[in-house]
Structure formats: structure tokens, C-alpha cells
Amino acid sequence: MPKPLRDTVAITTPHVAGDEDIGEIRNIVGFHIRLAHGAVYRHFTETFADLDLTQKQVSVLWLIDDHPDIAQTGLAQRMRMDRATTMAIVNRLEAKSYLVRRKSRSDGRKQALNLTDRGRKALSMAKRAIHQHEQWLKSRFTEKEVTKLIELLARIHQ
Amino acid sequence: MPKPLRDTVAITTPHVAGDEDIGEIRNIVGFHIRLAHGAVYRHFTETFADLDLTQKQVSVLWLIDDHPDIAQTGLAQRMRMDRATTMAIVNRLEAKSYLVRRKSRSDGRKQALNLTDRGRKALSMAKRAIHQHEQWLKSRFTEKEVTKLIELLARIHQ
DNA sequence: GGTCTTTGTAAGTTATACTAACAATAATAT
């Protein structure tokens, strides 16, 4: 996983006056989504430096906690990932003993995923860090704007 | 670069009823940004399958076109990337003969970046594809909502 | 029973984002 950025980000990508001048590209919605995603990703990584978990990994832990016995394809659907990518992430979390795979009894092809105690503990710490991260993110918006932003973004990913 | 997704996405990550049930995680802004970014990235890749260019690569071509003689650090600042990542992208575009590096005369440490004719041609085709991609993205919003969305996203990446 | 589909898996490719270390050049301090 990526190591914390901290000072490095500040050094290599300072936000100096004039940065706003990015020409006509500034009217492209996709460009702003990519930049915003990058900023959120970087701050997330900083916040999670000690926990050694990525955004994806936390989301997966969270979803498994919300949906015990979920299969990998279920995860893939909810995360909009393909099976191979899901495998890679589940493998990493299994290697850390945060979850277990058990053959589903209702469908022998499926693996039922569940958190271990370690996984639940990690998720609970992660949720606290997420809250901190969300505060950083939400601090620049009013309550109403947050609701609006979520509504607009949801329309993109359906 | 990633290959086109097309049918694969539809097969492995169908949007079936019930997907909306993602538990309490749905109130996390960061989660929606990541999903929206993923959706945009996938559609972008489909649209650009024939052009063999990624989002980042197009953005870099675009910025160099808007800012002739820009240095790699200048690119890094505007794209919020570090120097090493910028190198990798510039290397790829140079290998395709889309740009040239020339030692800056004002500062011997810097490389002045400029598009070649091939690069300008590729960018011009890319812009047409971007327009198509943006239409897909904007089709779910009113003009006012697009403006609002850009404004909100810009507040995140500053 | 035989065929098709779904699910998990493995192996390989590519893009991206870091880190750390180094050399060349520029800027600054003494």
C-alpha cells in the first residue's frame, strides 16, 4: 500500500497562486472529478497511515460488516469492481486475518465472507479515522451542500 | 493502458435492483466520490479505446498545449502529482512522439515541454472524444447543476 | 445426461502513485 505522503505532498505539489490557471480544461467536469478524487485519496492515505488500510480495503470491510455472508460477486457489484480486482483485495484482507472465506452452503460456487474479530476491530478504528477524514472533507461545505453533492455524485454512479 | 471494458463491465458489475442498499456507508462523501470517479474513469476508457490515451495523458497533453514550454514541475503542480509520477507520464507521451523535451534556456535544470505535430493532432482528436464523454456525463444534469457540481468539486481540490 | 452460466481462481499486463537516492544547476548565505 502507498506510504503516507505528509510533507512530501506539500513540497512537491504546493498550492501556489496561479495554479488555478489551467486553461479551458477547467470547464471539463471529468477533470474536476479526477482532481477531487486525487485530493480525497491523498488525504485519506495520510489519515490512514498508521492503520495500513486503503480506501478500497476499508470499503470492503465495511460492506462485509453490513452484509454478513456476502459473496465476492456481491461485493464486486456493490463496489463496481470486477471479480479479479475483488479477489486481489479480499486476498490482502484475508492475509491480514481481517476476514475469512467459507464455502457457502446454499451455493457451492460461492464463498461466504465474514469479518474476524481482528477485522471488526480494524473496521471500528477505521470508522473513527473515516469520521475525521469526512470532517476535513465536509468542513468546506454547508450541510445542504453536502446533501446536494452526494445527490449529484450518486447520479453519476447510479 | 487499460483495455476497453465494454461488455465486461455490464457482465461483471450489472446494476441490479438492490444495489442501492449499501448501508450506512452511503452517507460518506468520500465513498461517493470514489464510485463516481470509477464510473467516469470506466466510461472514459471506453470512449478512448481507439485513441490509446488515458485521462492523465490527455490532461497532460492539454496542459502542455495551453502552456507551451511548461516544465515538468509546473505540470506536477497543476495536476497535483509528484515529480516521479509526472516523469512516467511524460516518458510515455515522449515515446509516442507526442511531445519533446528541450533544455530550458532560462533555467538549465528545467526541461521545456512542447507538443509535436503528432501530439497536437492526437490532442485534437482527444478533445472531440472528451466532448462526447462530457455529454454522457452532463446528460444527467441541468446546466445549473453542472456549474454547481464543478464549483463544489473545485472546493475540494482547491 | 448434456449444455450453458455463474463463481472463484490464477497468471500476466498496464497505469499510476509513491519512496529514496543521485547528479546537475541555481539561489543563497557567509
Add this chain to the structure above:
DNA sequence: ATATTATTGTTAGTATAACTTACAAAGACC
């Protein structure tokens, strides 16, 4: 003016993640 520090590009190495293709096992369907 010289010595020190900072900036810029560079290379090499690591990790995440998104794909591809191919295959085996299990289920669904005829």
C-alpha cells in the same frame, strides 16, 4: 567569491488497482 542549500530531473524499486484470458467446480436449464 566560495560554500552551502534548494530545486529539478532522473532512475530504480515497491505497492495498489484495474484490467485480460483461461480454467475448474458447481448450479441451472433443457
